[in-house]
Amino acid sequence: MGKSVLVLLLMASTAWAADTQVTRNVPYAGTDSPRQQLDIYAPQDAKQLPVVVWIHGGGWRRGNKVLVQKKPQAFTSQGYVFVSINYRFVPQHEMNDLATDVATAIKWVHANIAQHGGSPETIFVGGHSAGAHLSALVCSDESYLKSQGLSLDNIAGCFPVDTATYDAAKLVKFLDRTKSDRAELYTNAFGDTAESQKKYSPITHIKQGTHYPPFLLLHVASRPDATLMSNAFAKAVNNAGGEAEAFAAKGKDHGSINKDLGTAGDEPTKAVFAFLKKHATKSAAE
Secondary structure: OOHHHHHHHHHHHHHOHHHEEEEEEEEOOOOOOHHHEEEEEEEOOOOOEEEEEEEOOOOOOOOOOOOOOOHHHHHHHOOOEEEEEOOOOOOOOOHHHHHHHHHHHHHHHHHHHHHHOEEEEEEEEEEEOHHHHHHHHHOOOOHHHHOOOOOHHHOOEEEEEOOOOOOHHHHHHHHHHOOOOOHHHHHHHHOOOHHHHHHOOHHHHOOOOOOOOOEEEEEEOOOHHHHHHHHHHHHHHHHOOOOEEEEEEOOOOOOHHHHOOOOOOOHHHHHHHHHHHHHHHHHHHO
């Protein structure tokens, strides 16, 4: 992304920044890499508010934390601290590094967000596309959070937005069989072997006896792969004793379900805020 585009995006935020505390480019991993930084949007005078950690999309190889459209304004106006993170990309880094970045950012939020008016006890994780996959992976494979001294119990809820990679191995196998050009996108991200593809598939890590955060799985209703994968993942979580719901967004495509999230009257937005309210209240009660 060009510097001029980033400047325009930052200028566009000034219309609402007056009633929002914005803290940009905070290092979360002890490096000066822009790919390991986060932005914080907090309501004025925020105190002990629930927190949303947002992970951008971009095929695991592009994107930026400033590409949040109306989300910061929407979430802060509803009483949430909104944190948008960067992470490293494939192919320069393996998927393990990307997921580790997400978990490391969550650790930073847990340790520091109280200084910005957020509650470390009520952290939600969400993301779009590749970010949806990473949110689901870190909220199902507990090893990433454990490596940071946290656990799945530190996550109040997870709301991935339109990914078809809950079972990457199954998806790649189908794309290979149909000789789809899309197969290369996923093998570049998940590796060439079924073993690595399963390792980074959220559904692989769902099993009885593990306490998972609740999931709201938003997907485009007219997108068959995301629909099948979302329903299968929700079923796996529920069968394991967890709580998951797949929400089919009608009249959306892969881009608009993300772009419209946070706009007035948007049905997926309504579903997200109902999910957050339900589980923020539950978290506070516990």
